[in-house]
Amino acid sequence: MFVQILTGQATQREAADKWGVDRSTVISICRTAKQGALDALAVAVPGRPGQSVEAAELAAAKAEIEQLRATVTEQAVVQLHQGESHWD
Secondary structure, three states: OHHHHOOOOOOHHHHHHHOOOOOOHHHHHHHHHHHHHHHHHOOOOOOOOOHHHHHHHHHHHHHHHHHHHHHHHHHHHHHHOOOOOOOO
């Protein structure tokens, strides 16, 4: 029912008539289906299918640590190159 209404194959009134329910029931079903889809998208984690939220967060943290390490190294090289090697 929701997909038919979403894709324009049927109006809310047509769906209500087809399924023998009140139009307010169709509206409620569509609202519930839409909210369910939005909730599922909100918790979806980009990346490989089957990867847990924890695994995705760990991978993101490791990538951030590596980026920070590279930045610190780059800054150290710049400081040494400029002759400001007073790290004490």
